Amino acid sequence: MAAVRISSRSGLPSLLLYLGIGIALGQDGIFDVKFDNAELTQVIGYAALVVILAEGGLGAKWKEVKPVLPAAAVVSTVGVAISVGITASAAHYLVGLDWRQALIIGAVVSSTDAAAVFSVLRRVPLPPRITGVLEAESGFNDAPVVILVVAFSAVGPVEHWYILVAEIALELAIGAAIGIAVGWLGSLGLRHVALPASGLYPIAVMAIAVSAYAAGAMAHGSGFLAVYLAAMILGNSKLPHWPATRGFADGLGWLAQIGMFVLLGLLVTPHDLVDDFWPAVVVGLVLTMVARPVSVFLSLAPFRIPGREKVLMSWAGLRGAVPIILATIPMVSGVEGSTRIFNIVFVLVIVYTLIQGPTLPWVASKLNIAEDPAEADDLGIESAPLERLRGHLLSVAVPAKSKMHGVEVGELRLPAGAAVTLVVRENQSFVPSPATVLRRGDELLVVATDPVRDRAEERLRAVAEGGKLAGWLGTGGSAASGTPGTPGPQGGSAIPQAMKLAKKLGGAGADTRTDTRTNPRTGVNGERQRHEDTSPSPS
Numbered sequence: 001m002a003a004v005r006i007s008s009r010s011g012l013p014s015l016l017l018y019l020g021i022g023i024a025l026g027q028d029g030i031f032d033v034k035f036d037n038a039e040l041t042q043v044i045g046y047a048a049l050v051v052i053l054a055e056g057g058l059g060a061k062w063k064e065v066k067p068v069l070p071a072a073a074v075v076s077t078v079g080v081a082i083s084v085g086i087t088a089s090a091a092h093y094l095v096g097l098d099w100r101q102a103l104i105i106g107a108v109v110s111s112t113d114a115a116a117v118f119s120v121l122r123r124v125p126l127p128p129r130i131t132g133v134l135e136a137e138s139g140f141n142d143a144p145v146v147i148l149v150v151a152f153s154a155v156g157p158v159e160h161w162y163i164l165v166a167e168i169a170l171e172l173a174i175g176a177a178i179g180i181a182v183g184w185l186g187s188l189g190l191r192h193v194a195l196p197a198s199g200l201y202p203i204a205v206m207a208i209a210v211s212a213y214a215a216g217a218m219a220h221g222s223g224f225l226a227v228y229l230a231a232m233i234l235g236n237s238k239l240p241h242w243p244a245t246r247g248f249a250d251g252l253g254w255l256a257q258i259g260m261f262v263l264l265g266l267l268v269t270p271h272d273l274v275d276d277f278w279p280a281v282v283v284g285l286v287l288t289m290v291a292r293p294v295s296v297f298l299s300l301a302p303f304r305i306p307g308r309e310k311v312l313m314s315w316a317g318l319r320g321a322v323p324i325i326l327a328t329i330p331m332v333s334g335v336e337g338s339t340r341i342f343n344i345v346f347v348l349v350i351v352y353t354l355i356q357g358p359t360l361p362w363v364a365s366k367l368n369i370a371e372d373p374a375e376a377d378d379l380g381i382e383s384a385p386l387e388r389l390r391g392h393l394l395s396v397a398v399p400a401k402s403k404m405h406g407v408e409v410g411e412l413r414l415p416a417g418a419a420v421t422l423v424v425r426e427n428q429s430f431v432p433s434p435a436t437v438l439r440r441g442d443e444l445l446v447v448a449t450d451p452v453r454d455r456a457e458e459r460l461r462a463v464a465e466g467g468k469l470a471g472w473l474g475t476g477g478s479a480a481s482g483t484p485g486t487p488g489p490q491g492g493s494a495i496p497q498a499m500k501l502a503k504k505l506g507g508a509g510a511d512t513r514t515d516t517r518t519n520p521r522t523g524v525n526g527e528r529q530r531h532e533d534t535s536p537s538p539s
Contacts, residue, residue: 016353018258022265035266038331038342045325048260049142050227052115054209055253056139057231058246059118064132065232071303072136075313077168079299080141083110083291084148090286095279095344101337104152108327108345109287110295111145113320114138115257116353120318124361125370130309134316139232142322143175143222144168149326153333174221176229182212183233190239194385201241202248205234238457240383240392257321264324264346273343280347288352292317308367315363318356319349381457392453394446396460398438403467404460410434411468418448418456 025031065072088106091097097105117138121131147168186208195201209231216226239245293314300310327345330338364370384393398404409420409432422445423432438444448456462470 016350016357018261019265019350022262023268023270024265025262026266026268028270033266035263038267038328041263041267042325042328042332044263045260045321045328048256049114049224049322049325050210050213051206051256052118052253053139053142053224053228054206054231055249055256056114056118056135057209057228058205058235058249060135060139060232060235061128061132062232062236064128065136068129068132069136071300071305072133072140074299074302075133075296076137076141077144077172079137079295080107080110080144080148082295082298083287086291086294087283087287090291091283094282094286097337100152100335101341104149104330104335104341105283105344107145107148107152108323108341109283109319109348110291111141111319111322111326112138112317113322114142115253115322116318116320116357117316118253119257120357120360121316124364126312126364127309127369129305130312130316130369134313139228140225143172143225145326146224147171147222149329153330153335171220171222172225174219175216175223175225176221178216178219178221179212179226179229180233182208182215182226183230183237186211186230187234187237187239190234191237191385194240198241198244198384201239202245205239205245206249206252208234238381238383238454240385242381242383260321260325264321267328268343268346272339273347276340276343277347280344281351283344284348284352287348288315288317288356308369312364312367312369315356316360319353321349323349381460383453383457391447391449394444394448394453394457394460396444396446398440398442398444398464400440402440402464404438404464405440407438407463407468408434409436409438412459412463414446414448414459415452415455417452418446421445421447 023029026033026035084103084106086106087109088099088102091102091105092099095102112134117134121134148164151164151167186205190201190204190208195204209227212230213223213227215223217223235246293311296310296314296317300313323345324342327342330341335341361370381394381396384395409423412420414420420432422429423436423438424443424445425439425441446456446460459470
C-alpha cells in the first residue's frame with residue numbers, strides 16, 4: 001500500500017512502481033525468479049484488464065461522457081488508424097523493422113491505457129469535456145487495437161485493409177449492443193429486486209459487468225467494449241448501496257493492477273532491454289510528438305474543441321500495462337522478432353510514462369486549462385431499497401462546496417411522497433423541521449416512495465447545484481411543483497405517503513408539514529431555535 005501512496009503523491013501511474021517490484025523479483029533481480037510464460041501472462045492480463053475497464057466504466061459520469069461521446073468514438077477509431085500508420089512508418093524507416101513487426105508495434109502502442117488514464121486524470125482537475133473524451137477513449141480504443149494486433153500477428157499474409165475495417169466495425173457493433181443490453185437489464189434487476197444483504201450488491205454489479213465481457217466474446221464481438229459500456233450504464237443507474245459498490249470496485253481495480261503489473265515485470269529480462277533502448281526512444285518520440293498530436297487534431301477536426309484542449313489531449317495519451325499485455329500476443333503467436341517487439345514496447349512505456357505522467361498537471365496549468373478541484377464536489381447519495389414498504393431510504397451527504405448549504409428543509413420542495421426525516425450534524429442526529437437550515441457536512445435521511453424516488457434525487461441534485469432557486473434558474477429537478485413559486489409538496493396540507501413510511505421506520509420526521517408560502521423566518525418553533533443555538537450560522 002506504500003506504493004499506492006507514493007504513486008498518488010508523485011502523479012505517476014502505479015504501473016511503474018509495480019513493474020519495478022516485478023523486475024526486482026524476476027530475472028536479473030534480487031530473487032532471480034525465472035518466469036517466461038507469455039501465454040499465462042496474456043490470460044491474466046486480459047482478466048485484469050476486464051476488471052480495470054469495469055471499474056473505469058462504473059466511475060464514468062454519463063453527464064460528462066454524453067456530450068463528447070462522438071468525439072471519443074472518432075478518436076478511438078479514426079485516431080487509432082492514423083497513429084498506427086505514422087508510428088509503423090517510423091518503426092520501419094527509422095528503426096529498420098520489417099513491415100509486420102512495425103505494424104504490430106504501431107498498433108500496440110496506439111492504445112491508451114485505461115488504468116494509467118483513470119489513475120492520473122482523476123487526480124488532475126481538468127474540465128469535464130477533456131476528462132470525458134480521454135476516459136471514454138481509453139475505454140473504447142482497446143477493442144479496435146486488439147483486433148489489429150491479432151490480425152497483424154496471425155500466420156500468413158495480412159488481410160486487406162477493407163476486410164479489417166469491416167471486421168472491426170462488426171465486432172464493435174456486437175460488443176456495443178451486448179454491453180448496452182447487459183448493463184440495462186442488470187441495472188433494472190438490481191433496482192427492483194432487494195438482495196438479502198447489502199454486501200451482495202458490489203459483487204452483483206461486478207458479476208454483471210464481467211458477464212458482459214463473456215457474452216460479447218462468445219458472440220464474436222468486442223468483449224472489452226461490452227464490459228466498459230455495461231459498467232458505465234450500471235454506474236449511472238442510481239443503484240442501491242452505491243458508495244459501497246464504488247469502493248469495492250475501486251479496491252478490486254487496484255488489486256488487478258498490482259497483480260498485472262508485477263507479472264509483467266517478472267516476464268521481462270532487464271539485460272535484454274539495453275540493445276532496444278534507443279529504438280524504443282525513437283519510436284516513442286515519433287508517437288508522442290507526431291503520431292498522437294496528428295491523430296488527435298485530425299480526428300477532432302469536425303468538433304468544436306479549442307486548440308489548447310487538443311494539445312492537452314495529445315499530451316495526455318498515457319500508455320501503461322495494456323500495450324505491454326498486447327505485446328505478448330505476437331509472442332504467443334510465434335511472430336519472428338516478437339521478443340524484440342516486447343522489449344521495445346516495454347522500454348517505450350516506462351520512459352514516456354515517466355515523462356508524461358508527472359508533467360501533465362504542469363502542462364494543463366501552462367495551457368490555462370486546470371480547474372479548481374473543489375468545484376468537482378458532487379452530492380453523495382446512497383440508496384437502500386425497502387421492498388416490503390415499497391419505498392427507498394436515501395442517505396444524502398452534503399459536500400463542502402454544495403449550494404445546498406444555507407437552504408431550509410422546506411425550501412427543498414421535494415415531490416409528494418418524499419420527505420427529510422433525519423439530519424446528522426457533527427455526530428448528532430435530530431428530526432428536522434421545515435425551517436431547519438442545512439449546512440455543509442450534514443447527512444440527511446430522505447424517505448421516498450417508489451414512484452417518486454428518481455424525482456426526489458433529481459430535485460436534491462438540482463438544489464445542490466443551483467441552490468434554493470434551482471427551479472426558477474432553470475436548473476433541472478423542478479418536478480416538485482408544476483410551476484416555479486408554487487409551494488412544494490413537502491409543505492402541503494395532506495400527510496404525504498412518505499410520512500407513513502417514516503412512521504413505519506420509527507416515526508422520525510412525522511411532523512414536517514408547513515406552508516412554504518409564508519415567511520419561514522417568522523413563528524420559529526422551539527425545535528429550530530435549539531438547533532441554531534448549538535450550531536454555527538451558515539457563512
